[in-house]
Amino acid sequence: MITITDVHKQFNTLHVLKGISLSVEKGKVVVIIGPSGSGKTTLLRCLNALEVPTSGSVQIGDVKLDFSKKVERTSIPKLRKQTGMVFQNYNLFPHMTAVENVMEGPVTVKKVDKEKARAKAAALLTKVGLGDKLDHYPAQLSGGQQQRVGIARALAMDPQVMLFDEPTSALDPELVGEVLKVMKELAQEGMTMIVVTHEMGFAREVADEVIFMDQGVIVERDTPSHLFAKPREERTRQFLQHLK
Amino acid sequence: MVPSQKYQRNGLVQMSLSSLFENPERLNRWIDIAQSSFLPLLKGALLYSLTIAIASFFIGLIIAVLTALARLSGIKPLIAFARFYVSIIRGTPLLVQLFIIFYGLPSIGLMIDPIPSAIIGFSLSVGAYSSEVVRAAILSIHKGQWEAAYSMGMTYWQALRRVVLPQAARVSIPPLSNSFISLVKDTSLASVVLVPEMFRKAQEVVAATYEPLLVYAEAALIYWVICFILSIIQDRIENKLDRYV
Numbered sequence A: 001m002i003t004i005t006d007v008h009k010q011f012n013t014l015h016v017l018k019g020i021s022l023s024v025e026k027g028k029v030v031v032i033i034g035p036s037g038s039g040k041t042t043l044l045r046c047l048n049a050l051e052v053p054t055s056g057s058v059q060i061g062d063v064k065l066d067f068s069k070k071v072e073r074t075s076i077p078k079l080r081k082q083t084g085m086v087f088q089n090y091n092l093f094p095h096m097t098a099v100e101n102v103m104e105g106p107v108t109v110k111k112v113d114k115e116k117a118r119a120k121a122a123a124l125l126t127k128v129g130l131g132d133k134l135d136h137y138p139a140q141l142s143g144g145q146q147q148r149v150g151i152a153r154a155l156a157m158d159p160q161v162m163l164f165d166e167p168t169s170a171l172d173p174e175l176v177g178e179v180l181k182v183m184k185e186l187a188q189e190g191m192t193m194i195v196v197t198h199e200m201g202f203a204r205e206v207a208d209e210v211i212f213m214d215q216g217v218i219v220e221r222d223t224p225s226h227l228f229a230k231p232r233e234e235r236t237r238q239f240l241q242h243l244k
Numbered sequence B: 001m002v003p004s005q006k007y008q009r010n011g012l013v014q015m016s017l018s019s020l021f022e023n024p025e026r027l028n029r030w031i032d033i034a035q036s037s038f039l040p041l042l043k044g045a046l047l048y049s050l051t052i053a054i055a056s057f058f059i060g061l062i063i064a065v066l067t068a069l070a071r072l073s074g075i076k077p078l079i080a081f082a083r084f085y086v087s088i089i090r091g092t093p094l095l096v097q098l099f100i101i102f103y104g105l106p107s108i109g110l111m112i113d114p115i116p117s118a119i120i121g122f123s124l125s126v127g128a129y130s131s132e133v134v135r136a137a138i139l140s141i142h143k144g145q146w147e148a149a150y151s152m153g154m155t156y157w158q159a160l161r162r163v164v165l166p167q168a169a170r171v172s173i174p175p176l177s178n179s180f181i182s183l184v185k186d187t188s189l190a191s192v193v194l195v196p197e198m199f200r201k202a203q204e205v206v207a208a209t210y211e212p213l214l215v216y217a218e219a220a221l222i223y224w225v226i227c228f229i230l231s232i233i234q235d236r237i238e239n240k241l242d243r244y245v
Ligand SMILES: Nc1ncnc2c1ncn2[C@@H]1O[C@H](COP(=O)(O)OP(=O)(O)OP(=O)(O)O)[C@@H](O)[C@H]1O
Pocket: A011, A014, A016, A034, A035, A036, A037, A038, A039, A040, A041, A042, A043
C-alpha cells in the first residue's frame, strides 16, 4: 500500500531525514513518536510531497515517485490525491463554511458536481458529529470542532491513506477526546492511517504498530504492547521514561 | 508686475463678494449659471469621471495581481520586469505619463483617442501602486493555507484562485478602496488629454461665463459628494467582511 524507500531530506546543511524506509499495509494504523526535532513532521510531509525529499522514493497505491531522479510536475498532485492530511493547526479555509471547506477538494480538484459534493460533505460532517454545524464558519467553531471539519475535509477526497500531524496538540485537554474518538472510528472502518501524536493512550489502543524516530532515523518499530512494555533500544527506553 | 497682479486678483474677488449682495442681478446670474451648469457637470462626472475610474480600476487590479504574482514568482526576469514597471510608474508624475501617452506616442505613429489614453494611463498607475498592496496581502496569508490546498491535490493556480486570493482580497479591500476614491479625484487630470469629464466641462463653463470661483466650487462640491457616498459604501463593505474572518 505505502512503501517509502531510503528517503533523505536535507534543508541546506541540516540533514533531517537520514534514510527512512518503511512500508505500511492497507488498513493498518501506524503511530510515529519521537522527540521534538526528530523529523516526524518532515517525514509525513515527504509522504505527500509538501516537502520534496532530497532522494529516495515514495509509493502510495499505484503512484510511485522516485525523488532521486527528476520528478514530473504533474505527478505530485497525483500523489497528493492519494493522501489526506490533517494539520496541527487545522488550516481550515476561513472564508468558507464547514460544508464548503469539505466540498472544496472534490469540486475544484475532482470536478465533482456541486450538489453531489455538498451532499457527500454533509454526510461526512454528520459522521464526525457536526451535522448541525454545516453552515458555520471556522471562526464560529471550537478547536475540536474545527479539527473534525479538517478530518472530514481530508476524507472527502477518498484518500488511500490519512496522515495526521499531532492533530490534538493544539487543543484544550477537554476537546482532545472528541477528535480521538473520530480517529478511532476511522481506524475501525479500516482506514490506513499514519499518525504523529503524543497521545500514548491512543497509540496503545488503536495502533497496529508504533515507530520511534530520533535524529532522522527509525530507531525501533514494534507493536504497541511490545514497544511500550519492553523496548529493545536504550534511546526508546529513555524517551518513554521521559514521557512519564 | 507681480504685486499689481496680486492686487488685481484681490480686487476682483472683493468686487464679486460686495457686489453680490448689493446687486441682485449678480446674484441671479450666479444662480442661473450654477443651475445651467449643474447638469452638464454631473453628466461629465457620471458619464466620464466615474466610468473612467471604474474601468481603469478593474483593469488596474488585474495588472496589479499579475505584477504581484510576478514579484512573488521567484523567476528572475519576471521579478526584474515587475520591479522596473512599478518603479517607472511610481517615480514619474501621472500628468507627465498622460502627456506621453496622448501627445507623445503619436510621433511614433501611435494615435490613441482621449478616453482610451486616459484609461491606459490610469490603469497603469493603479496597477503599479496596487501591486504592492496585493503583494503584501498575498504574503500575509498563512502558508498553512497553501499547504492545505496543495495537500488535497490543488495546483498553484487552483490554490491561488480558490484559497489565497479570496482571503488576500479581504485583506486588501480597505487600502484598495482608498485608492479607488483617490482615482476618482485623479480623473480630473484627464481634462488635459481632452476627455470631456467633469473638470473639463467646468473649464468650458468658466471660459464662457468668467465665473471661476462659482463654477470650480460647484465642481469641487460634486467631487466631494461622490467621494462621500463612496466612503459610505466602503464602510459598509468593510463591516460586512469583518464579520467572520
Ligand atoms: N522548512 C524547513 N527549513 C529548515 N529546517 C527545517 C524545515 N522544516 C523543519 N526543519 C528542521 O528539521 C528538523 C526536524 O523538524 P520536524 O518538524 O520534522 O520535527 P518533529 O519531529 O516534527 O518535531 P516536533 O515534535 O517539534 O513537531 C528540525 O530541526 C527543524 O528545525
